[in-house]
Amino acid sequence: MAKDKSQKVGLYVDVANITRNGGYGMRFDILRDFACRDYGDPIRLNAYVAYDEDRARTDNDYKERTLNFYSTLRDYGFKVIEKTVTWFVDEAGYRYGKANADLDMAVDALLQSENLDRVLLATGDGDFVQVVRALQNKGCRVEAVAFQNVSSLLKREVDLFMSGYLIPNLLPIDGNDGKRWGEVGSRVRGVCYTYYHTKNYGFMRFLERIGPGLWITDTRKSESPYNTAFVHETSFDPSIDRGQLPNREHIFEFDIVKGDKGLQAANIVRIYPSQ
Numbered sequence: 001m002a003k004d005k006s007q008k009v010g011l012y013v014d015v016a017n018i019t020r021n022g023g024y025g026m027r028f029d030i031l032r033d034f035a036c037r038d039y040g041d042p043i044r045l046n047a048y049v050a051y052d053e054d055r056a057r058t059d060n061d062y063k064e065r066t067l068n069f070y071s072t073l074r075d076y077g078f079k080v081i082e083k084t085v086t087w088f089v090d091e092a093g094y095r096y097g098k099a100n101a102d103l104d105m106a107v108d109a110l111l112q113s114e115n116l117d118r119v120l121l122a123t124g125d126g127d128f129v130q131v132v133r134a135l136q137n138k139g140c141r142v143e144a145v146a147f148q149n150v151s152s153l154l155k156r157e158v159d160l161f162m163s164g165y166l167i168p169n170l171l172p173i174d175g176n177d178g179k180r181w182g183e184v185g186s187r188v189r190g191v192c193y194t195y196y197h198t199k200n201y202g203f204m205r206f207l208e209r210i211g212p213g214l215w216i217t218d219t220r221k222s223e224s225p226y227n228t229a230f231v232h233e234t235s236f237d238p239s240i241d242r243g244q245l246p247n248r249e250h251i252f253e254f255d256i257v258k259g260d261k262g263l264q265a266a267n268i269v270r271i272y273p274s275q
Contacts, residue, residue, distance in 0.1 A: 007117035007141075010044040011035040012109050013078075014101055014123040021124055022147030022272075023164055023171065029076050030170045030210075031145065034162075035120040038212035044112050047078040048101035052085040081108075106131045113138050120144070121158075126151030132158055147171070148272065160214065165189045165251045165272055166207050173253065182208040182227060182256065184263070189253045189271065192231065193217075195245035200233040202245060204254065204265045229256060229265040237269045249273075 011032060018026060028047070036042050049070065056063040070080045083101045102125065109119055113135050121128055124146030132142045132154065143160040144150075145167070155161040164170050166189055168181040179186035190206030205217065208227040216224040235254070236242060244250065251272040254265040 006039040006041045008043045008115060009036050009040040010109065010112055010116040010119045011042065011046070012044070012105050012119065012121050012123075013047045014105055014121075014125065015047055015049045016101065017123045017125055018146065018164075021149045026164065026171055027169065028073055028078065030167065031122060032076055032078075034145070034167050034170065034210050035118075035143075037210050040118060042077060043115055044108075045076070045078045046081055046105070046108060047073050048081045048083060048105050049073075050085055050101070051082045054085070102127055110134055110138075113140050116140055118143065122146065122164075124148070124150030124154065126154050129153050129157050145170075162214070163251060163272070166191075168207055168210060182206065184256055184258050187253060187255050189251055190229075190265075191248045191251060192245045193248060195231075195242065197242070197245075202231050204229045204231050204252065204268075227263065229254070229263040230259055230261065231265040231268065235264075235266050235268050237267075240268070240270050 013028070013031070032042065032045060051066060052062070056066070070082075073080050081101065081104060083104070105121075105123075106128065109121070109131060113119060118141045119135050120143045121132070122145050124144075128144075129151070132144075135142045136159070141159045143162070144154060144158045145162050145164050147164045150161075168188070173187050173189075176187050181188055188206045190204045192202055193205045195202030205219065205226050205228050207214075207225055209225050211225045213223050213225055217226055218224055219226050219228045231254075233242060250270055252265075252268050253271050254268040257264050257266045
């Protein structure tokens with residue numbers, strides 16, 4: 001897509017939802033890159049965060065870490081919308097806090113969509129299904145990124161759902177320092193899209209780079225952002241039930257090694273759903 005035809009993008013992140021559902025340590029700069037792939041123009045970048053004022057009064061480490069995190073988000077171009085934690089006591093006498101940003105995020109996305117072509121919601125909350133439909137009715141393409149506990153209805157309703165585990169470098173992988181995601185010797189995440197049980201081998205597909213053409217899953221095409229790695233039954237962790245393969249809902253982490261006929265997956269473990 002030419003630069004002068006760039007889409008206007010809005011990115012709305014429910015930070016608490018993402019953090020408590022597998023996305024702790026997520027890189028917000030990479031999320032921005034993914035949202036704005038294909039020359040997208042970031043018109044709105046909103047991060048909705050919870051801030052515990054009571055804890056901040058007595059826990060200076062919490063206060064400093066939290067405020068530094070907010071500063072980092074602002075460095076990446078995000079507007080930080082703080083929701084103060086409100087504390088309650090239930091009938092049993094237990095104290096609990098709430099700082100729900102759903103309504104703020106929904107209202108902002110709907111109001112600001114007048115100037116947007118594409119909206120990415122970073123949340124797995126099924127409460128956003130009606131928001132997705134409303135945005136689509138306004139003419140926006142709606143995408144979602146999340147890790148765990150993702151509403152199946154939300155997945156079906158958006159125009160594109162992408163597991164955060166599959167986006168290169170969005171969630172750092174231990175031991176990948178200095179290695180480019182997808183090169184020989186690196187560790188990546190992907191899905192097993194083909195498996196021949198009578199022959200005990202199959203193929204893993206992984207997103208090699210962030211860019212246009214996510215719908216081009218045929219890795220034989222040069223414009224596809226994906227790549228494929230051969231996998232033999234012996235490469236799977238013994239705890240993995242290969243009888244469930246192929247399964248695009250299961251996400252695996254594996255090493256990329258050089259095989260006799262190309263890339264090969266090794267040391268495969270399943271990371272979603274957890275075993």
